Structures are given as C-alpha cells and as structure tokens.
Amino acid sequence: MTVNTVDVSAGRAQQVLREGWAAQRAGALTTSWMLHGRPGVGKTEIVRQLAAEQGARFYDLRLTTIESQDLRGLPYYDHETKKTQWYRPEDLPDDPDRPSLLFLDELTAAPPHLHPAVYGLLLERRVGPHILPDNVFLVAAGNMVEDGAVAYEMGTALSDRLIHLQVRATASDWLESYAVPRTLHPAVLAFIRMRPDLLETTAEALDRGLMISTTPRSWDRVSRIMGAVQDRALRRIMVAGTVGEAVAAEFMLVADDIEASVSVERLLNAAPHERIMLYPESMHGLHALIYGLVGALGPTTAVPVIDVMAGIRTLDVHRSDASFARMPLAELCTHGFEMAIRRGLEQGLAEDFLGHPAYAAYASERQAMGLE
Incomplete structure (x- = not known):
C-alpha cells in the first residue's frame, strides 16, 4: 500500500513534530503520529532528539520484541473487590507532571496478535485499564514491504487516526x-x-x-x-x-x-x-x-x-x-x-x-x- 503523503526530510519532520507537540501542549491538537521511511533514514534519531529538546522522558518500545501482555501488564486478584486487576507495565508513561514521549517503533512489522493493544494506544491513548497522561506525545514508525523490510499492511481504521510523515533522506x-x-x-x-x-x-x-x-x-x-x-x-x-x-x-x-x-x-x-x-x-x-x-x-x-x-x-x-x-x-x-x-x-x-x-x-x- 502506497503512503500517499508529501515527502519530508528528517529535519523537516522534526520541525513538524515539534509544532505538533506545542499544539498538544496548548490543548489544540492531540493525535498520534506515524513516521514512514526506509531503514536507516533517521526516524528513531528524529524522535530521540525531539524528546531531548522537550526535556521529556523517552520510552522506546520495539514492537517486534514484545508480547501483548507486555503492554497490558500482569493480572492479579483483588480480594476486596473480588475482581481481576492489572499491574501497569513500566514501559508505559504514568507521570502526569513530567512530559513523556512514547515511541512505538517497527509498528508495521508488529505481529498481528499485538495489533489490538497497539491500536488501543494509538487510537484511544489507553490499553486495557491503563490510560496515558495528557502530557504523553505519541509517535510510531515503520518500514514498508517495498523497502525490503518485513511489514504488514496497516488497516484503514488505524491509518485514519494518524498523521503520516514520509521521511526521505537528503544530503x-x-x-x-x-x-x-x-x-x-x-x-x-x-x-x-x-x-x-x-x-x-x-x-x-x-x-x-x-x-x-x-x-x-x-x-x-x-x-x-x-x-x-x-x-x-x-x-x-x-x-x-x-x-x-x-x-x-x-x-x-x-x-x-x-x-x-x-x-x-x-x-x-x-x-x-x-x-x-x-x-x-x-x-x-x-x-x-x-x-x-x-x-x-x-x-x-x-x-x-x-x-x-x-x-x-x-x-x-x-x-x-x-x-x-x-x-x-x-x-x-x-x-x-x-x-x-x-x-x-x-x-x-x-x-x-x-x-x-x-x-x-x-x-x-x-x-x-x-x-x-
């Protein structure tokens, strides 16, 4: 599937994300972002540098190396409520007083069984009972099949909820x-x-x-x-x-x-x-x-x-x-x-x-x- 958006350089992509962060902080725009691009063009570095600029804690989740329970956490039985509760995983930001950047890398290569948990984060800013604080900035990244990488097609339900940036390397x-x-x-x-x-x-x-x-x-x-x-x-x-x-x-x-x-x-x-x-x-x-x-x-x-x-x-x-x-x-x-x-x-x-x-x-x- 072709990513039908404009090509941007790594520097330009960083400017766009910087502006998006300012808009989210002002309460004018809360969304999730998707960086497309060939392997090695600098997608991870864009996001890492952005987090450093904003003084944010950086959470880097490589989706090809985790299971769905790594996002939902582990269950335990609450004897008082007689209900099953879930421990929050340490890889999800939970500090409302410090800005955080949650980076979901290798999104297009994530196995299908992981999609429901990931889509919940990107679409609703939550997975199971765990809700992301308002000061969390969400960015995903991935490669396409034509880039010679392992990749799955992105569903329209997810694609429609993201702002897509196609990163191209320029000297x-x-x-x-x-x-x-x-x-x-x-x-x-x-x-x-x-x-x-x-x-x-x-x-x-x-x-x-x-x-x-x-x-x-x-x-x-x-x-x-x-x-x-x-x-x-x-x-x-x-x-x-x-x-x-x-x-x-x-x-x-x-x-x-x-x-x-x-x-x-x-x-x-x-x-x-x-x-x-x-x-x-x-x-x-x-x-x-x-x-x-x-x-x-x-x-x-x-x-x-x-x-x-x-x-x-x-x-x-x-x-x-x-x-x-x-x-x-x-x-x-x-x-x-x-x-x-x-x-x-x-x-x-x-x-x-x-x-x-x-x-x-x-x-x-x-x-x-x-x-x-």
Missing part, C-alpha cells in the same frame, strides 16, 4: 541537521557533500539484488570506524562491510587523500605566513578542511578557525597551483562561514566573529556584492 538536510552538529568524521562529510547520491541507496541495492546499501545510519557507522580504527587495511574491510565494496572503494580513495593532505590541527597551530602552503589542493580536501574547522570551533580556537576559513577565499591569489583557479573558492568560504556561524552562535561566540578583521572583510565583500 543537504542530513549534513546540516545531523552530521555537522554531531561532528562526524570530516572524510564522511566531504564525501557526501561531493556525492550526495550515495547518502541513501536502498532502492538501487534492492533492484540489483545487493544486501548492503548506504543509509544515513550506515554513514554514521563509517564515521565511527574512521575515528576508532587506525589500521588502514582493517578499516577498509569494515567500511566495505558497512556501505558495500564499490562505494567503500570510492570513499576510501577520498579518505586516504584527505588523511594525507588535511591537518586541521596543524593549520590552526601554524604561524600565519606558514598556513598558505598547508591548505589541501583538492575539492574534497577543502570540503573536509571546512567541516574539520567547524568541528574544531570553540572559545579557544575561534580566532585561528576564522583566519583559516577566510584564507580559503584567496587561495587562487596566494598559491600558484592552477587547480585553485578552477575551484569555487568564494562559495566554499561562504558555505564554511555559514556553518561556523551557526555553531558559533550555539556556543556564544558571536562577538568573536563580529570583532575579527578577516570575518569583517569577508562580510563587507559579500555586502558589496549584494549578497547580504
């Missing part, structure tokens, strides 16, 4: 909303910036009968491999086992070049007259440098980070390498400063940028060109 959103804030390895960021088509290849892998595809989740794993494993041969094997042999071969060529030509720490610590010769000479190297600078930005590094970032703009003037003349250096510098400013504002470093001569010159030049 620009993933880089801005997830990868940069979490300072993933610069080689991964630079590679996806240059090859956005390889962020998510599930459909292509299914068409070709390949088991391994690339997803935002797998690139996060590659980032951790790059940071944790120093042996290049072993690292290549691990990366190939994560994103597939062909993609891994292409990525490792870029990663090896970046590793050989990019040293953020060396650039930041070098004397100003020495820096010009330390810049990498390739586009992916410059992309990696930019992401590395953004990741290194902090109260003690703001000045050299701004210096090095601003230096990218005039590499074609100060370096004789013909390759720099063919590169969009101004665009690279602008892209880098935009990310750095966002990260700097989060850290309270606005004055470091506004008071720095190199940044002031950059801003004035853009203003003169009508870009500010």
Whole structure:
C-alpha cells in the first residue's frame, strides 16, 4: 500500500513534530503520529532528539520484541473487590507532571496478535485499564514491504487516526541537521557533500539484488570506524562491510587523500605566513578542511578557525597551483562561514566573529556584492 503523503526530510519532520507537540501542549491538537521511511533514514534519531529538546522522558518500545501482555501488564486478584486487576507495565508513561514521549517503533512489522493493544494506544491513548497522561506525545514508525523490510499492511481504521510523515533522506538536510552538529568524521562529510547520491541507496541495492546499501545510519557507522580504527587495511574491510565494496572503494580513495593532505590541527597551530602552503589542493580536501574547522570551533580556537576559513577565499591569489583557479573558492568560504556561524552562535561566540578583521572583510565583500 502506497503512503500517499508529501515527502519530508528528517529535519523537516522534526520541525513538524515539534509544532505538533506545542499544539498538544496548548490543548489544540492531540493525535498520534506515524513516521514512514526506509531503514536507516533517521526516524528513531528524529524522535530521540525531539524528546531531548522537550526535556521529556523517552520510552522506546520495539514492537517486534514484545508480547501483548507486555503492554497490558500482569493480572492479579483483588480480594476486596473480588475482581481481576492489572499491574501497569513500566514501559508505559504514568507521570502526569513530567512530559513523556512514547515511541512505538517497527509498528508495521508488529505481529498481528499485538495489533489490538497497539491500536488501543494509538487510537484511544489507553490499553486495557491503563490510560496515558495528557502530557504523553505519541509517535510510531515503520518500514514498508517495498523497502525490503518485513511489514504488514496497516488497516484503514488505524491509518485514519494518524498523521503520516514520509521521511526521505537528503544530503543537504542530513549534513546540516545531523552530521555537522554531531561532528562526524570530516572524510564522511566531504564525501557526501561531493556525492550526495550515495547518502541513501536502498532502492538501487534492492533492484540489483545487493544486501548492503548506504543509509544515513550506515554513514554514521563509517564515521565511527574512521575515528576508532587506525589500521588502514582493517578499516577498509569494515567500511566495505558497512556501505558495500564499490562505494567503500570510492570513499576510501577520498579518505586516504584527505588523511594525507588535511591537518586541521596543524593549520590552526601554524604561524600565519606558514598556513598558505598547508591548505589541501583538492575539492574534497577543502570540503573536509571546512567541516574539520567547524568541528574544531570553540572559545579557544575561534580566532585561528576564522583566519583559516577566510584564507580559503584567496587561495587562487596566494598559491600558484592552477587547480585553485578552477575551484569555487568564494562559495566554499561562504558555505564554511555559514556553518561556523551557526555553531558559533550555539556556543556564544558571536562577538568573536563580529570583532575579527578577516570575518569583517569577508562580510563587507559579500555586502558589496549584494549578497547580504
């Protein structure tokens, strides 16, 4: 069955849920939400981050690993009332004073015998005698059969009670909303910036009968491999086992070049007259440098980070390498400063940028060109 709604990026989906939470808190909209999307596009991370933003307790129920009694609880006999009562399971929020987010993951893969209990939560915000407090935000997620996942069709009675979001992975959103804030390895960021088509290849892998595809989740794993494993041969094997042999071969060529030509720490610590010769000479190297600078930005590094970032703009003037003349250096510098400013504002470093001569010159030049 096709999910006939608009596609949204992970960042956009989070904005929608954030607005939905505010509406529920104001008493204007109480509903349940359903995130559809291929495996690894970031559905769980969207919900987990939303709970953290709201200061909410996060309840993560993987519906493929529980039984119906796990939701209804265990029965006991009340001798006074001569009735069977039910102990409330610990996985259901019950605190009316603290907001909670109840995440029902793998909804479309839940076995049919579990559906009545799950549907009661999503449709009526209760299961058996257990009623969810008004401050509980309800989100479910799942994959479809066409995603190569185990899935059951969703009945119309349930579908009609949910607000559906179809999450699609996009490179620009993933880089801005997830990868940069979490300072993933610069080689991964630079590679996806240059090859956005390889962020998510599930459909292509299914068409070709390949088991391994690339997803935002797998690139996060590659980032951790790059940071944790120093042996290049072993690292290549691990990366190939994560994103597939062909993609891994292409990525490792870029990663090896970046590793050989990019040293953020060396650039930041070098004397100003020495820096010009330390810049990498390739586009992916410059992309990696930019992401590395953004990741290194902090109260003690703001000045050299701004210096090095601003230096990218005039590499074609100060370096004789013909390759720099063919590169969009101004665009690279602008892209880098935009990310750095966002990260700097989060850290309270606005004055470091506004008071720095190199940044002031950059801003004035853009203003003169009508870009500010």
